């Protein structure tokens with residue numbers, strides 16, 4: 512387990528990334544602190560800036576403005592820091608002409624803390640043939656090889672950019688199970704970007720919703736679920752909710768409205784039924800709010816009209 516006062520996995524202040532001089536930033540003024548020892552799900556629509564954040568964290572690109580530390584140091588600060596972070600990029604790249612065994616040999620050469628026993632045990636467990644060329648592996652086998660290489664570095668932090676996107680449901684399940692086993696075995700933190708909310712729900716205990724280049728909400732999954740609710744009741748009255756209750760998204764159905772709200776306090780003595788939200792509803796509510804511009808001073812009713820007009 513990481514030490515209680517271990518530095519945060521990511522700490523970003525005003526983090527901004529623009530590719531080129533024109534156009535909107537891929538990340539815009541992101542402020543974020545993620546505690547260590549967590550499995551963090553990074554979700555958001557296409558083009559939200561997820562890969563950009565992960566590439567900044569691995570030192571593959573530089574911020575345009577603001578700062579980011581990873582495990583308390585600038586990303587890829589030096590060889591020691593590089594060895595503390597394992598990264599599996601989107602589409603799990605491997606060297607096609609290298610065999611599985613050659614990948615392990617190369618990994619051992621490049622990484623001072625390489626754990627050969629862990630690597631060989633995992634290769635056996637997932638049924639990879641050490642003599643097979645990586646170019647002939649299936650997507651699932653490639654993902655398992657990339658995961659094994661990242662884990663055998665014995666990093667403190669594993670970063671995955673959509674690791675399971677190309678895998679069938681069974682292979683995905685196996686991959687996620689292995690990922691969790693590694694996290695426990697290494698006592699590591701992990702950040703995992705994905706469009707697959709089921710996967711996120713299965714393995715993550717911390718969530719970041721990134722849309723429109725900004726963090727919309729971040730926090731412990733259980734806390735987030737406890738602090739959000741679905742209010743079902745008459746359309747009128749949304750403007751009279753108790754102070755501290757923020758409407759994230761409203762959908763009108765006939766005379767009734769269904770609102771996803773963030774509740775610091777109880778929703779108040781209105782004729783509403785408060786129901787539990789699922790993680791998917793919560794994520795979709797924030798994504799919709801970001802896509803419609805709701806939340807930048809627009810009232811609940813106006814935001815609902817925008818939402819309905821866009822459907």
Ligand SMILES: Nc1ncnc2c1ncn2[C@@H]1O[C@H](COP(=O)(O)OP(=O)(O)OP(=O)(O)O)[C@@H](O)[C@H]1O
Pocket residue numbers: 530531536537555556557558559560561562563564
């Ligand atoms: N190398 C690049 N050059 C120019 N623009 C880029 C580059 N990489 C990303 N972008 C732009 O930055 C924005 C964020 O892209 P990014 O890949 O970080 O999003 P994402 O959330 O990972 O998307 P996806 O879910 O589709 O993988 C997009 O508008 C994208 O077009």
